[in-house]
Structure formats: C-alpha cells, structure tokens
Amino acid sequence: MTRRAPASYHGVVLTAPFSTPYQRYSIDTAHHWIARALKGSLDSVGLKKSQLDGFSVSSFTLFPDSAVGLTQHLGLSTRWLDHVPMGGASAGVALRRAARAVQAGDADIVACVAGDTNHIDSFRQLLSSFSRFAMDASYPYGYGGPNANFALLTDHYMNEFGATRTDFGRICVSQRDNALKNPRAVMQKPLTLDQYLKARLIADPIALFDCVMPCAGAESFLVMHEDKALQLGIPFARLTAAIERHNAHADDPMQLRGGWTLDRDTLWEMAGCTPLDIDVMQTYDDYPVIVMMQFEDLGMCEKGEGPTFVRDHDLTINGNFPHNTSGGQLSAGQAGAAGGFIGMVEALRQVTGQASGTQVKDAARALVTGFGMINYDRGLCTSATVLETGVRA
Amino acid sequence: MTDPLLAPPKKNPQQRSTSPTRPPEMRSRAALGLTAAAAEGRLALQCCSECATWQYPPRDACVACLSNDLPWVDFPPQGQLLAETTVQTSPRLYYRERVPWRIGTVKTDAGPMIIVHIHPDVTPQSAIHLTAHLDRAGQGVLVAMPPQETPNAMDAPLMRELTADPKHRRVLLTDARAENAPAMAKALKDAGAAIIFIGESESWRPYTARAALQEIGVEFMPLDVTDTLSVQTLAGEIGGKTDILINNAQFVRPGGALARGDVGFAQNEMDVNYFGMMRLAQAFGPGMCKRTADEANSAVAWVNLLHIGALANTPEYGAFAASQSAAHSLSQSLRSEFRTAGLRVMNVFSGPTESDWFASLPPPKVLPQSLARDVIKGLQAGVEDVWSGDIAKDVRDRFRRDPKVLERELTFGGDGP
Numbered sequence: 001m002t003r004r005a006p007a008s009y010h011g012v013v014l015t016a017p018f019s020t021p022y023q024r025y026s027i028d029t030a031h032h033w034i035a036r037a038l039k040g041s042l043d044s045v046g047l048k049k050s051q052l053d054g055f056s057v058s059s060f061t062l063f064p065d066s067a068v069g070l071t072q073h074l075g076l077s078t079r080w081l082d083h084v085p086m087g088g089a090s091a092g093v094a095l096r097r098a099a100r101a102v103q104a105g106d107a108d109i110v111a112c113v114a115g116d117t118n119h120i121d122s123f124r125q126l127l128s129s130f131s132r133f134a135m136d137a138s139y140p141y142g143y144g145g146p147n148a149n150f151a152l153l154t155d156h157y158m159n160e161f162g163a164t165r166t167d168f169g170r171i172c173v174s175q176r177d178n179a180l181k182n183p184r185a186v187m188q189k190p191l192t193l194d195q196y197l198k199a200r201l202i203a204d205p206i207a208l209f210d211c212v213m214p215c216a217g218a219e220s221f222l223v224m225h226e227d228k229a230l231q232l233g234i235p236f237a238r239l240t241a242a243i244e245r246h247n248a249h250a251d252d253p254m255q256l257r258g259g260w261t262l263d264r265d266t267l268w269e270m271a272g273c274t275p276l277d278i279d280v281m282q283t284y285d286d287y288p289v290i291v292m293m294q295f296e297d298l299g300m301c302e303k304g305e306g307p308t309f310v311r312d313h314d315l316t317i318n319g320n321f322p323h324n325t326s327g328g329q330l331s332a333g334q335a336g337a338a339g340g341f342i343g344m345v346e347a348l349r350q351v352t353g354q355a356s357g358t359q360v361k362d363a364a365r366a367l368v369t370g371f372g373m374i375n376y377d378r379g380l381c382t383s384a385t386v387l388e389t390g391v392r393a
Numbered sequence: 394m395t396d397p398l399l400a401p402p403k404k405n406p407q408q409r410s411t412s413p414t415r416p417p418e419m420r421s422r423a424a425l426g427l428t429a430a431a432a433e434g435r436l437a438l439q440c441c442s443e444c445a446t447w448q449y450p451p452r453d454a455c456v457a458c459l460s461n462d463l464p465w466v467d468f469p470p471q472g473q474l475l476a477e478t479t480v481q482t483s484p485r486l487y488y489r490e491r492v493p494w495r496i497g498t499v500k501t502d503a504g505p506m507i508i509v510h511i512h513p514d515v516t517p518q519s520a521i522h523l524t525a526h527l528d529r530a531g532q533g534v535l536v537a538m539p540p541q542e543t544p545n546a547m548d549a550p551l552m553r554e555l556t557a558d559p560k561h562r563r564v565l566l567t568d569a570r571a572e573n574a575p576a577m578a579k580a581l582k583d584a585g586a587a588i589i590f591i592g593e594s595e596s597w598r599p600y601t602a603r604a605a606l607q608e609i610g611v612e613f614m615p616l617d618v619t620d621t622l623s624v625q626t627l628a629g630e631i632g633g634k635t636d637i638l639i640n641n642a643q644f645v646r647p648g649g650a651l652a653r654g655d656v657g658f659a660q661n662e663m664d665v666n667y668f669g670m671m672r673l674a675q676a677f678g679p680g681m682c683k684r685t686a687d688e689a690n691s692a693v694a695w696v697n698l699l700h701i702g703a704l705a706n707t708p709e710y711g712a713f714a715a716s717q718s719a720a721h722s723l724s725q726s727l728r729s730e731f732r733t734a735g736l737r738v739m740n741v742f743s744g745p746t747e748s749d750w751f752a753s754l755p756p757p758k759v760l761p762q763s764l765a766r767d768v769i770k771g772l773q774a775g776v777e778d779v780w781s782g783d784i785a786k787d788v789r790d791r792f793r794r795d796p797k798v799l800e801r802e803l804t805f806g807g808d809g810p
Contacts, residue, residue: 137449
C-alpha cells in the first residue's frame, strides 16, 4: 500500500521549555506538578493562561481526573483539548496533534504538559493497574514490573547481537556525566563504569543503574505558529518532521526493533536531512537496551550495531555524539509521564540555546525519540521528532 | 537436576513464620479460562473458531480476524525458551520473600509468545514443555518444564508453590471406618506423607480394616465429625500440624423423599456430609490458613470426597445427593474463605463406589484404590477438581453440555400406574 506523504509542519514552532525540579517522593498531587510546569512555561514567555486556547496533558496519576477535570481545576477555557496516555511516546504524539491543530487554526497556542507525582506507594499501585495484558499475563510471573520485561528484551538482544553489560554501561555512565551539569537531576553523584558493573542485580541482566528512579516532576512546552512567536519576540524551534507508530512488528517473536523502522524514511524525508546532520539526540532511555534500539532504528547505525556504536562514540555533552544531555531519565529521574517529555523539552532548550550547563555548542538540529507502554511483552508506542533552531535566546 | 526435597526440620517457634501472602490475583474475565482449565490440570488457550488463530494473552476479539468466538481449546505444549531473567526484587510481598524467581519468554510452536515461570531443570534457550498450574492465588499460570521428565522435578520450590504434593506433609484422614480408608492411607504413605492421622469414632467398636491401617502406620485419633467438641478437641491437638485434610467421612442411604418415612436418615446425611464439613472447617480452617507459607510442610490443601450427585440429583440416592449438593456448595464457600491464605480446596467427584451402600447399583463402580490414586494425583498436580471414574466424567460432560437435559435424563420415571 502506498502511503500519501504527510503534509509539511511548516509554520509550527515550539517555545517555552520548562522542567520543574524532580523530587524522589512528593506529598503533592499530579495536579500540583502539572500546574507548576504550565505556570513555568507561561511565565517564561510572559503569557497569561487566558491566552491559551489549546491544552494537552499526559499523566498516569491524575486519577480520577483527566485533561477535562484539569481545565476546571486550573481555570482554563480552551477550544482544543487532548489527553495523551502514551508514556514514553507522549511528547512526540502530543506535539504531532498540537502541530496540526495550530496549522489548521483549531488552536493558536497549545500547552503540552506531562507530569506525575510519586507518593511512597504510587509505583507499586501504578503497576497493579497498568494494563490488562500485564495484569493477566506478565505481572503474575515474578511481579518484576518493567524491570523484568526489559530484562527479557535485554537478554534476547545480548544473545542476538553480542552486546555486553559494559556496552550498556557506557550509555548509563555518560548520561550520569551529563546529569552532573543539570541541577534539576535527582542523581548528583558521579558514576563509574566499575560501579555500574558491580551494582546489585535487579532482574538479570538488568542491574541497579540500568533502572530509572521513579520520582515526581513535570515538563512543559508551548506549540504555536511561527508568526505568533515572532510577534511575542520569544526564542523558538521549528518542527520539521514527526512520526508515530503503534503495535508495529507484532509478528516479531521478541522486540529487537521498534515502529520507527516503518516510518524513518518519512521522517528523514520530511526533515530534509540525514542522521549524520543531527547535532544532539534525545532518546527514551528506560532502559539502555532501548537506547541502542533507537540508535539502530533511526539509522544512526545498522541493526545489531548498537554496541559498536556506543563503543565508537562519546555520548557526553562535549562528545562527538551528544545524547540525553540532561542526564535523561536514568540520571535525572523518571517523573511518570514526564519521562516521555524530558527529551523533547531538553532538545527544545538545546536548539534555542537555553540549556545553560548542559548546552551543546551550536546545536541547531535535534532528534527526539519516544518509546512507550509495555502492554505485555514489548513497548507498543514509538515516536520521533526533528527540531531545528528558529530563534535562539 | 533438582535435589530431592529433604524432610523439613522441626519448626522453630521463636522465628517469625512467613506470612501467607499471594501472587497477584486480579485477572480479566477472559483470562479466567486459563484458570478454569488449570483447575482440572489442563493446558488450554483461546483458539478462534473462525480462523483457528491461537490467542495469548486472553482476548475478547481475535487478533487476526476480530471474531468474538474464542473458545478455550487444549493447547499443544511444545515451545522454545527464547529469553529469561531471574527477578531479584519485587514490590509484591509474595515474590519479595521468594526471590530469586526465574521467568522467561517462550515461543510456542503453535504461535503465541508466552511469559512463563521456568522450572530450574530447563536449560537456557532450549526446547520446553508448557504446563498449566494454579498458583497460590488460585489463578492459572503457565510453566516451562523440561521437554523430558527430570528426577525430583516436583521437589523444586516453584513446583511446591504450584502443587499440594503430600510428600513430607502431615495429613488428616477424617474417617478410619470409611471403605476407602486403607487404600487412601496406603497411597498417602507411598506418596511420602510424613504423618497420617486418621479419625476414629467410637473406638470401642471394632472394624475389620483397623489391622490394615495399623500396618500402614497411621496415627489413630478420636474424631466424630458429628460432635463439635470432638472436632474441636482434635483440632486443638493436631490442628497446628495438619497440612492436608482429607474429609472422607460420609453417610449414605438410598432413596429420595418418598422412599423414606421420615427425615431421620436425611438428618444423618446432612449432619455428617454437610455439617461435618462445616465443623471441620471451623475447627481446622483458621489454623491451616495461618500456616500456608511454612516451608516444605506448609498447610496446603483441603480435600472433599463428593458424590457426583452433587452436580445433578441422582434419584436412586436422591436425599443423599441433596446432602452432596449442600457439601459442594459449602466447598465453594470454603474456596472463597481460604483463598486469601492460598489454601486450596480440592473436590474429588466420583460415581458410586465399590461399597456396601451402593451395592444395589450396576457397574462401573469406583474402586477404593482408584479413588485413592486420583486423590494423590490431584494433590501432586495441584488441581481443584478431580473426576474419579467413568461415571463422574460422564455426568460432568453431560452437565457441561446441558444441565437441563441431564436433569431430565436422570429423573425419568418408571412405567407408573
């Protein structure tokens, strides 16, 4: 079946990146964190919430509310509203929808916000109601949660492509280096490869530093037309390409590739560039095996060459392949659905020159990839987005 | 290879007993089909009746053709273990106290990918044989076993969690005078039961089987299930070390309501078959429920021997069948009451047995040895429902096809006046 080429995202820009500090445990609610991020974005560009006419929310811990309840809670009156429950792929998906709404004139300024709280017992409770297939067919087996699911994928990847724990360690260690320059990160102590390798096992071959730290926090950005951003005189990034895919490659016995492989040609064609033209890449990094998969599936290297790629590249901010510059979820923390936004918001800061301590020099083009929702044995949602500098700060 | 399980040491009363926790119990309605099959020892998955695609995890619509017609069908158990992990930590208390716990992903020859428990004798990335068992939450789970039987396989900690094997366990058989008592005691002994307590009412009254029981090496205990004080007294004495309770006390007389002049026999039937079970449950149940997480000799199963008339009345023994229905219904209540602790209720249904009070019925009859063998096999497999003998299986199948048709067939009158 031939696919129609998607219309260009011409005129769509992202502005006002904002991340709250992350907190290991919070006595506040998702509403609290989402409000903080939203306010942060609006204040940073001098907008009032009455000027918003579109709102997109991603969160796991809003129950019993959804985006609808939030409009009344936060006093928003929008003409476009969305709830994107896609975990690690949320930012890419939220952005695609918001971009089309702005292009079509259904909304002028859309706030995309993701946030979650983390109470002492929230992670356990979130697991117990995550998905029907997980409830029926994965959690009864050892109840290892996502650690166990990703351990299975990692085991298979290692057997198939000869990746070693040291290879995964390189990703984790370089992200920790990056996190040390990000004051919002939960992890503020250096991590050596030796410490990584000696860490206690969680679900073999996954060990402590392969796992993200669940925490509370929120991330936010605004989507609007370029004309509006110019009129406001604020820094912005252009959206040049975006793809999403759900439940791809269902016949693969185990997940060695994601849905990106089906759509990456479209992505690079829309973006008008190649993987080599990317200055900074933000992947979904819950867990490092998925990072390798994203390097491969977006075309940074061939399938199975992820281990070689991380051996041959320096993934730190000043390295030859700057990656997850904020420390990513592995070192900054995973604030629930905000884990799906952390890369997008950091990429937006990078290409608009607002990343301060984690800034990659002259970063002009960023690739952001998302991966979400282990419904049973594999992640179902994938997204990827290319951003380019519009106006720097 | 699994090391043989050794007899557990005496329990140290100063140490904390592991609390009776359970693996996750919640399931979708569709997923309970796996449990229903596992409850009788079968491995079944949904198979689309329109396009024959196997489904897993359980669905409400076919993944290939969207049909809603997804019956549960016996599943070919061959597969290949593709990946595995050993869970070292879990937010769930049950697993937290039992890690390391080995799980993996199996590619079944028939198609579906299945996340499974892995038996320790399975080699990484090798062929496996898939089985279904009930876990401590009473829910069906899938287990990758080695393709060929290995020595002591059922002694692995995983299998001890999924079965109610009598090996090293202490069993109470409630009625020494029942015709099946010697066969039952012998089978338990052969299966490795550590102690066989046997209830004896009116011990001054002689009976022929006593010598045989003595030879097998049972421990006689005074017990009359119609006497609350007697039941409570025995529970006070051995309730703390009863791991499996097999209630084989039964009062049987032929006839329905009109064949009898009064309710005397019916009262006896209810007193032994229904109230007897309730007295035992009230006296032994709470203690057993507290001990379900002890080690090799944890409390594990409650067994009821029921007549198949419990499902649909068998008029030659109409009043007796009514007491069996009552007992069956109570067993379902016990299932619910014991579930939180993970104590399993196993019902063994049989047709008429080879015994005095069923002498007037034609064959086939269930021999005491066959009944005993089926009880042991049921415990070793960890199932909930056992159908012993051809008549029980026949009635079960007819009941499942159409209970009303079965009722009509069982209640044909003779050529009356």
